[in-house]
Amino acid sequence: MPAPASRRNGLAAATFLAPNLILFGIFVVVPIIGGLGLSFTTWDITNGLPKWVGLANYRRMFNDPLVGQAVLTTLKFIVFGVVPTVVIALGLAMLINVRFRLVGVVRSLYLIPAAMSFAASAVVWRYIFLDGPGYGVLDYVISRFGITPPNWLASETWALPALDIITVWLSLPAATILFLAALQRIPDALIEAATLDGAGPVRRVRYIIWPGVRYMTALVAIVALLSFTNGSFDLVNILTKGDPLYATQTLVYYIFVTSFSYGFFGYAAALSVLQVALIGAILVTLRILSRLAR
Amino acid sequence: MIRSRRWARRIRILAAVVIGIVLASPMLYMVAGSLMSGSQLSVQPPQVVPDSLHFANYSEAFSGLTRVIQVRSFVNSVIFTVGVVGLQWLLCVSGGFVVAKMRFRARNLVTAVFAISLFIPIVTTLIPTFIVTFELKMINTYPGLILPVAAQTGFGSLLFRQYVSQIPEELFDAARIDGASWWAIFRRLVVPLAKPATAAYLAISVLTAWNMYLWPLVAAEGGSLQVLTQTLSVVGTTFQGEVTPQNVIFASVVIVTLPMIAVFVAVQRSFMRGLAGSGVE
Numbered sequence: 001m002p003a004p005a006s007r008r009n010g011l012a013a014a015t016f017l018a019p020n021l022i023l024f025g026i027f028v029v030v031p032i033i034g035g036l037g038l039s040f041t042t043w044d045i046t047n048g049l050p051k052w053v054g055l056a057n058y059r060r061m062f063n064d065p066l067v068g069q070a071v072l073t074t075l076k077f078i079v080f081g082v083v084p085t086v087v088i089a090l091g092l093a094m095l096i097n098v099r100f101r102l103v104g105v106v107r108s109l110y111l112i113p114a115a116m117s118f119a120a121s122a123v124v125w126r127y128i129f130l131d132g133p134g135y136g137v138l139d140y141v142i143s144r145f146g147i148t149p150p151n152w153l154a155s156e157t158w159a160l161p162a163l164d165i166i167t168v169w170l171s172l173p174a175a176t177i178l179f180l181a182a183l184q185r186i187p188d189a190l191i192e193a194a195t196l197d198g199a200g201p202v203r204r205v206r207y208i209i210w211p212g213v214r215y216m217t218a219l220v221a222i223v224a225l226l227s228f229t230n231g232s233f234d235l236v237n238i239l240t241k242g243d244p245l246y247a248t249q250t251l252v253y254y255i256f257v258t259s260f261s262y263g264f265f266g267y268a269a270a271l272s273v274l275q276v277a278l279i280g281a282i283l284v285t286l287r288i289l290s291r292l293a294r
Numbered sequence: 295m296i297r298s299r300r301w302a303r304r305i306r307i308l309a310a311v312v313i314g315i316v317l318a319s320p321m322l323y324m325v326a327g328s329l330m331s332g333s334q335l336s337v338q339p340p341q342v343v344p345d346s347l348h349f350a351n352y353s354e355a356f357s358g359l360t361r362v363i364q365v366r367s368f369v370n371s372v373i374f375t376v377g378v379v380g381l382q383w384l385l386c387v388s389g390g391f392v393v394a395k396m397r398f399r400a401r402n403l404v405t406a407v408f409a410i411s412l413f414i415p416i417v418t419t420l421i422p423t424f425i426v427t428f429e430l431k432m433i434n435t436y437p438g439l440i441l442p443v444a445a446q447t448g449f450g451s452l453l454f455r456q457y458v459s460q461i462p463e464e465l466f467d468a469a470r471i472d473g474a475s476w477w478a479i480f481r482r483l484v485v486p487l488a489k490p491a492t493a494a495y496l497a498i499s500v501l502t503a504w505n506m507y508l509w510p511l512v513a514a515e516g517g518s519l520q521v522l523t524q525t526l527s528v529v530g531t532t533f534q535g536e537v538t539p540q541n542v543i544f545a546s547v548v549i550v551t552l553p554m555i556a557v558f559v560a561v562q563r564s565f566m567r568g569l570a571g572s573g574v575e
Contacts, residue, residue, distance in 0.1 A: 012476040013398040020389035020447050021404070027445035028411055031422035038422060092317075095310050098303070108562065109314030112321060115554040117505030119523040120547045124324045127540060137323060137340045169320065229415050234507045238527045252417045259421045260512065272418035279413055 038269035050266060057270035067271070069246055070254040073160065074278065077250055078228050081164040081171070085224045086217060088168070089175030094209065096176075097183040107180075114173035118166075118234035125166045126239060129153055153240055156247045163235050163248060171227050175220045182216040183209070218290050225282060229275075251275050321551075328352070328544035335541050351545040362529050362538060362546040363522070370439075371522040374510065375503040377440040382499060383492070385447050390454025391484045395466060396476075405455070411448035416509060424512055432513075439513050439521075443503065450495055457491035458484055497561040504554055522550045 039057055041050035061067045096107050113121075129152040130136030139149035152162040186208065194204050232250040236242060242249035242257070249257075255275060259268035315322070327335050328351055329344040355363045392398075393405050416423070423442050424433075432438030461484070469479050507523040514520055529543050 008398055009396040009476070010398045013392045013396040013401075016388045016392045016396070016476065016480070017404070020385040020451065023385065023441060023445040024408075024411075024447050026426060027423060027442040028419070028448070029407070030426055031419040032411075032414060034422035034425070035419050092313070095306065095313065098306060098310065100307050104563075106310055106314050108559075109311075109318040111562070112318055112555065112558065114501065115558045116321070116551050117507065117523050117526075117554075119505070119507045119527045120551055121320075123526055123529060123543060123547055124320055127327075127544075128320060128323070140338065140340055169317070172317065226413070226415065230417060230508070233417055234523075234527075237507075237511075252415075255417060256420070265421050265425075268421055272421070275418045276414055279415075283413065 035269045035272055038266055039273050041266045041269075043265040044263050053266070057267050060267060061270060061274065066246065066249070066254060067251075067274070070249050070251040071274070071278065073247070073249055074232070074251045077160055077164060077167075077232055078225060078282065080161065081167050081228045082221055082224045084164075085168050085171045085175050086220055089172050089220060090179050090213065090217075092172065092176045093179035093183055093213075094205075097180055110176055111173045113169055116170065118170065118231045119238060121166055121170055122235050122238040125162075126153070129162055154244060156244050159240055159244060159248045163232070163239065166235060167228055167231050170231065171224045174223055174227070178216055178220050178223070179213055182213040186212040214293070218286060221286055222283070225279070225286075229279065251278065324544050324547055327541055328548045330541055332539045332541055348541065351539075351541045352549065354539075354542045355546040355549055362525065362543060363549055364520075364525060366518065367520045367522050367525045370514075370519055371504060373436060374439055374443075374506075374521055375500060377436065378444045378503040379496065379499050381440065381444040382447060382450055383495065385444070386450030386495065387454050387485060387488060387492070388480065389447060389451040390456075390488075391458050391480055393451065394455045394459040395461075405452070408448040408451050411446070412452075416443075416446065420508070420512065423509075427513060434514060434519055436519070439510060439519060442513070443506065443509055450499065453495055454488060454491055457488055461487055493561050497557065500557050501554055526550055 038050060040052060040054060042053050042056070043050035092110060096103070096110060116124075128136055128138050130139070136149075136152075138152075142149040150158040153159050191204060191208055194208055199207070229252060233252045233256060236248050236250060236253045237256070240248040242253055251271065252275060255268050255271045258264050258271060323342075326342060326344055329347045329349070330341065331344075331346070331348050334341055334345055356365070389408075393401060393408075427433055427438045427442055430438070432441070465483060465487075466479060469483055474482070505523060506521075507527065510519075510521045510524055514524075526547065529538050529546070
């Protein structure tokens with residue numbers, strides 16, 4: 001007899017979920033809880049077992065000038081990366097939301113950077129950013145406009161923006177594709193009717209396009225936020241190692257250095273809690289902002 | 295009026311093409327540079343078109359003085375990607391199916407935990423994950439490389455949950471009346487019907503796994519388990535990068551990226567259609 005829909009399927013659910021939840025438990029849940037526990041201990045490579053120290057690691061964070069710097073660097077990296085990603089991606093999506101014969105090929109140009117890893121991009125962009133007369137392609141292009149190009153990766157001011165440029169470039173495809181999906185749900189007839197009624201491009205964006213894609217903006221921002229958080233490690237580790245003078249040391253990179261270079265596992269775990277709190281704070285801010293925009 | 299609109303359309307298409315080329319230009323530069331001679335690549339002003347095609351750069355990426363691409367890393371990357379995606383796909387389809395269609399007490403809790411895990415990047419749990427893997431004696435083994443990444447099932451499970459929950463309940467009722475077991479429903483109904491979600495999932499997770507850098511970096515300290523992102527990153531900055539010619543490095547990056555471009559082209563159409571809801575093109 002078929003089971004009535006109202007009955008619980010506990011046993012079947014457990015069987016089907018077991019492989020997923022067992023692996024997820026071992027390699028995701030246990031590390032999250034373990035990491036939280038570890039943050040209340042000191043555990044250096046040199047002294048055997050973790051030792052309970054209460055909130056000492058958290059107090060240490062407040063006295064560590066590198067923490068403040070890393071948090072600030074992370075926020076700068078995210079704000080100057082995610083905001084341009086969202087704005088530019090919306091513009092690009094509107095631009096390629098048009099039908100013509102080779103639109104598929106043209107769209108591929110916009111999406112194809114998504115195929116590249118942070119590591120591969122780092123290697124290529126290193127040559128694009130090369131400093132000095134007669135070296136990098138970007139410097140050549142910039143100087144054609146009569147502007148003296150900055151030192152990129154070697155400059156305290158420009159190293160972080162340089163990493164932002166790479167990450168924006170890598171984040172645009174996903175952001176554009178999401179906006180494009182939202183745009184394609186707006187009926188063409190609606191835009192055409194508005195145009196015939198004399199609505200210019202600005203008013204069309206304001207009253208038809210923006211309301212149609214607004215729900216997607218939060219998702220785009222979150223996807224970009226996670227990509228900037230994860231990607232900042234790859235790029236920093238390959239291109240700058242946090243230099244010059246900690247100007248590119250994001251919190252993620254500082255966590256890595258603290259644990260795998262210095263071996264302060266407990267302190268690094270506390271910094272990881274700070275990193276998660278930072279993401280949480282950004283998400284809350286995003287939510288408040290999207291409420292205000294409504 | 296109509297005429298000016300036609301011109302506006304033409305200008306817009308032209309702008310779309312030009313900006314597209316600008317956005318793709320780092321990759322185009324990489325491909326062009328990978329086919330140039332060393333002297334042409336270092337000429338100022340920078341050249342765009344190779345004067346002759348130096349395919350030797352590609353063989354040199356494998357052989358050359360520094361051997362940027364080791365066949366071993368290539369094989370490792372394939373094993374890692376196939377292992378992670380294959381296993382994770384199975385876990386996520388079944389998990390998403392359960393959360394979407396079965397009734398059990400912890401359902402909301404499981405869904406919430408999956409969702410929360412999305413916002414805890416692997417970087418922040420790196421040390422404990424490393425310790426767990428170490429305690430399981432899996433560091434420097436394929437399972438240690440693959441399992442902790444395959445276990446990140448939050449995103450995939452929610453993706454399939456979303457998709458499977460849209461399958462009409464009547465189909466499941468009909469199957470149950472025919473006496474189908476949950477397993478039969480899973481195999482004959484859920485897996486085939488979830489194909490569009492599978493395409494989107496594959497596109498995202500294959501890219502993620504192939505391009506992953508951090509976990510392999512700590513899970514495979516030894517050379518024999520290195521994946522391509524690691525071997526590439528080495529030529530990014532170190533001495534090896536200084537002695538390897540730029541055109542060979544570019545050829546290496548092309549070799550590493552080419553499989554993903556192939557995946558990309560293969561799934562682009564169905565991926566876009568799945569996202570857009572209906573085929574607009």
